[in-house]
Amino acid sequence: MLKAKLGEYELDGVFTNGSGANDDSLDKLLQIADSRAGFITTKTTTFLPRPGNPGPRFYILGNNAINAMGLPNPGYKEMARIVSELKTRTKKPVFVSMSGFNLEESGELAKTLSPAADVLEVNLSCPNLMGKSQIIYNPEQTEAVLKEIKKNTNKKIAVKAAPFLDPGMQNEFCEIAKKVGVDFIVAINTVGNCMYIDADREKIMLKPKWGGLGGEALKMIGWGNVRRYYEFFKGSVPIIGCGGIVSGKDAFAYALAGANAFASATTLYKEGVGCFGRMEDELEAELKKHNYASLADAVGKAKEF
Ligand code: RRO
Numbered sequence: 606m607l608k609a610k611l612g613e614y615e616l617d618g619v620f621t622n623g624s625g626a627n628d629d630s631l632d633k634l635l636q637i638a639d640s641r642a643g644f645i646t647t648k649t650t651t652f653l654p655r656p657g658n659p660g661p662r663f664y665i666l667g668n669n670a671i672n673a674m675g676l677p678n679p680g681y682k683e684m685a686r687i688v689s690e691l692k693t694r695t696k697k698p699v700f701v702s703m704s705g706f707n708l709e710e711s712g713e714l715a716k717t718l719s720p721a722a723d724v725l726e727v728n729l730s731c732p733n734l735m736g737k738s739q740i741i742y743n744p745e746q747t748e749a750v751l752k753e754i755k756k757n758t759n760k761k762i763a764v765k766a767a768p769f770l771d772p773g774m775q776n777e778f779c780e781i782a783k784k785v786g787v788d789f790i791v792a793i794n795t796v797g798n799c800m801y802i803d804a805d806r807e808k809i810m811l812k813p814k815w816g817g818l819g820g821e822a823l824k825m826i827g828w829g830n831v832r833r834y835y836e837f838f839k840g841s842v843p844i845i846g847c848g849g850i851v852s853g854k855d856a857f858a859y860a861l862a863g864a865n866a867f868a869s870a871t872t873l874y875k876e877g878v879g880c881f882g883r884m885e886d887e888l889e890a891e892l893k894k895h896n897y898a899s900l901a902d903a904v905g906k907a908k909e910f
Pocket of ligand 1 (some may be wrong): 675676677733817
């Protein structure tokens, strides 16, 4: 078993599920708890329960996936109950993912979810709320939401970050994260504004039309974004690398970029919870091959040309 050092956590197992991948009920979360995942993340929860979009809303396409789920979840009160039950059944840290639709909701969610959560994962990057921008791309909103959540919790907070395709925008977010005191960064969420068209059927395959692209295609955006966080925070903010990890070697590259632990969603969908052990074993072999005594030793070690 490989250990990860993620801030104050010494994790037995280096992976978690990327929020949204089979994690919206107690049964599904218990499956993750019983796997070789080192920590557990919940589906993003909102103030009201949501059925999500009617669909079709999810496809696996090779090593990629596209989704327009639309935030289906049981609502924050039920999620608080699920997580307190989960915590009686596992010692693994639980990141509770949340998304308020306004400041009041954000504060209320933070207050109610905090007692059971180890960490609040603030999802500022859902790409599937049609007609709404992703909060993280708006610096003023980002700062206001994070300040409100910090006011209402005594737990550490993580931000689930969208892919930044522009370095200036990512730096702007980093400045806010530093000012507000973000404790962990999970990078990256899916790439929004994507579309799947079946040319044979001349059809847009998602309803609503646009969705978030996840999976292997995201790897290089993820590595780039993680490296920028690592360089900005000089390693002081622990990073969970997420986006396109299909093998232990991909996770190794995330570690070299600066990630301390990893999340997987598309691969989890494809393979089930066995993916965590498989990829961890592959990562362990990579670390040995490159003469690293531990995962922590490899973090940020990508050499420059
Ligand atoms: O539920 C979703 O549609 C969803 C969410 Br909350 C997210 O953060 N990322 C994504 O690709 N889909």
